[in-house]
Amino acid sequence: MIGFDKWNQLIFFLLPTIFNIKLTKEWNAPKPRHLRLLKSALQRETVNAHQSDLWIPLANQGWRPCVGSTESPLLPEKPQGYIQVFLDGGLNQQRMGICDAVAVAKILNATLVIPYLEVNPVWQDSSSFMDIFDVDHFIDILKDDISIVKELPYEFSWSTREYYATAIRATRIKSAPVHASANWYLENVLPVLQSDGIAAISPFSHRLAFDNLPIDIQRLRCKVNFQALVFVPHIRALGDALVSRLRYGSGSRGALDTNYLQESTERAGKFAVLHLRFDKDMAAHSACDFGGGKAEKLALAKYRQALWQGRVLNSQFTDEELRTQGRCPLTPEEIGLLLAALGFDNSTRLYLASHKVYGGEARISTLRTLFPLMEDKKSLASSVERAKSKGKASLLAAVDYYVSMHSDIFISASPGNMHNALVGHRTYENLKTIRPNMALLGQIFLNKSISWSDFRQAVIEGHQHRRGQIRLRKPKQSLYTYPAPDCMCHG
Numbered sequence: 001m002i003g004f005d006k007w008n009q010l011i012f013f014l015l016p017t018i019f020n021i022k023l024t025k026e027w028n029a030p031k032p033r034h035l036r037l038l039k040s041a042l043q044r045e046t047v048n049a050h051q052s053d054l055w056i057p058l059a060n061q062g063w064r065p066c067v068g069s070t071e072s073p074l075l076p077e078k079p080q081g082y083i084q085v086f087l088d089g090g091l092n093q094q095r096m097g098i099c100d101a102v103a104v105a106k107i108l109n110a111t112l113v114i115p116y117l118e119v120n121p122v123w124q125d126s127s128s129f130m131d132i133f134d135v136d137h138f139i140d141i142l143k144d145d146i147s148i149v150k151e152l153p154y155e156f157s158w159s160t161r162e163y164y165a166t167a168i169r170a171t172r173i174k175s176a177p178v179h180a181s182a183n184w185y186l187e188n189v190l191p192v193l194q195s196d197g198i199a200a201i202s203p204f205s206h207r208l209a210f211d212n213l214p215i216d217i218q219r220l221r222c223k224v225n226f227q228a229l230v231f232v233p234h235i236r237a238l239g240d241a242l243v244s245r246l247r248y249g250s251g252s253r254g255a256l257d258t259n260y261l262q263e264s265t266e267r268a269g270k271f272a273v274l275h276l277r278f279d280k281d282m283a284a285h286s287a288c289d290f291g292g293g294k295a296e297k298l299a300l301a302k303y304r305q306a307l308w309q310g311r312v313l314n315s316q317f318t319d320e321e322l323r324t325q326g327r328c329p330l331t332p333e334e335i336g337l338l339l340a341a342l343g344f345d346n347s348t349r350l351y352l353a354s355h356k357v358y359g360g361e362a363r364i365s366t367l368r369t370l371f372p373l374m375e376d377k378k379s380l381a382s383s384v385e386r387a388k389s390k391g392k393a394s395l396l397a398a399v400d401y402y403v404s405m406h407s408d409i410f411i412s413a414s415p416g417n418m419h420n421a422l423v424g425h426r427t428y429e430n431l432k433t434i435r436p437n438m439a440l441l442g443q444i445f446l447n448k449s450i451s452w453s454d455f456r457q458a459v460i461e462g463h464q465h466r467r468g469q470i471r472l473r474k475p476k477q478s479l480y481t482y483p484a485p486d487c488m489c490h491g
């Protein structure tokens, strides 16, 4: 009675949450919503590695990284002044802003000042560019493309974030439209550079178009994203330690070593990363029902009202309509079922790349029951190792990004900037990435009588072409998410 055992364990996992809820009243213990599927998933067979191509790396698809400039125009003899940008958003939005800033400086023949990273109101991390990225590597890799300075020379040292925050200033460019063209910068920013010697562009997120730019500029953006931006040594060292523990054992739970020995060669030392963003912000914004009952619904509606004053489009739809449209974030339980259906068995080493999960461990426990060898930064690294990044959302996100890039399979269950950045970066390196089919999953989870075998078949069929196959960028799409053909060459 293997299944029965697991079942008891699951109920046991959920018990503490019931008590918790009584105290906090935020929501009721989120009970599993797909009990029948869950029961079957817990009894699933261990997949014979020989029968599954799940862990086999992607075959060569005929595309390779290609970021060198086509004719390598030389640095301008006389730079046109200094470009400063102030970047908001989380780490991955800032990353795109950095790439765009290099491109804009190149378009204007200006010298770029190392971008200033704003403190995000949600993430609250004041880490600077140099705290996160290896700044000397950044400057060195781009030295033949543009000139970059860490700080403004003394004559311009007045041009600070505080200076622009306190009054209207002639050198502040405030009006860059979303996805502005190269010409927009030449017409609106170049004159400021020529008259004042400096231009500070803010806001700057998403302020450079993806279409109608010279191929050299596109390639330069790729070069920044995929070559120039590497994390500082202590992030890479922590990332390497985590990757090695995932591959070769000694996770905090001590379970890895014995399992490792029993493994067949195809699977030996392999691990998958699951990126899961399921925070209160996202849960509230989606306006979906996540099974936490009336208390949760109320709490999320209240949060929605406070933050967006009813301006949330989704709240006009019923939960069923939203699910059919694939507009509800998958819950950890649903992600667990998805992974189980795809053939990940209970000996899968799964790294959870996640910041804060709304509902905490109670919400994750179902997923953990399906994947007992699930690890994360906390379970794999000591508090001493984590001290430098403790409480710093951007540094923690950087560690997750690094581990994600080194995984054999990456699954992102949460659309957003981190998802886009990693999907793009892994495409660039031809690494396996599973992109959940949200609309399909939304629909099949609505069928409360679906059998495990029908569920599994629908999931497998619906993800046949979502495992890292190259998709060419379409007009208006981001080259950071779809690096082919701009950053890659065919053949």
Ligand SMILES: *[C@@H]1O[C@H](CO)[C@@H](O)[C@H](O)[C@H]1NC(C)=O
Residues within 6 Å of the ligand: 002, 042, 043, 044, 045, 046, 346, 347, 372
């Ligand atoms: C995995 O599942 C198999 C069969 O369903 C079971 O025998 C085994 O104990 C499970 N392993 C873990 C680590 O839960």
Ligand SMILES: *[C@@H]1O[C@H](CO)[C@@H](O)[C@H](O)[C@H]1NC(C)=O
Residues within 6 Å of the ligand: 073, 075, 076, 077, 080, 107, 108, 109, 186, 190
């Ligand atoms: C930038 O420099 C290049 C090469 O020196 C030149 O062709 C181009 O016109 C310059 N652009 C601007 C905006 O100064």
Ligand SMILES: *[C@@H]1O[C@H](CO)[C@@H](O)[C@H](O)[C@H]1NC(C)=O
Residues within 6 Å of the ligand: 447, 448, 449, 450, 451, 454, 455
């Ligand atoms: C729901 O699942 C059952 C059992 O797997 C299946 O027979 C039925 O066709 C499904 N219903 C819909 C609407 O897809």
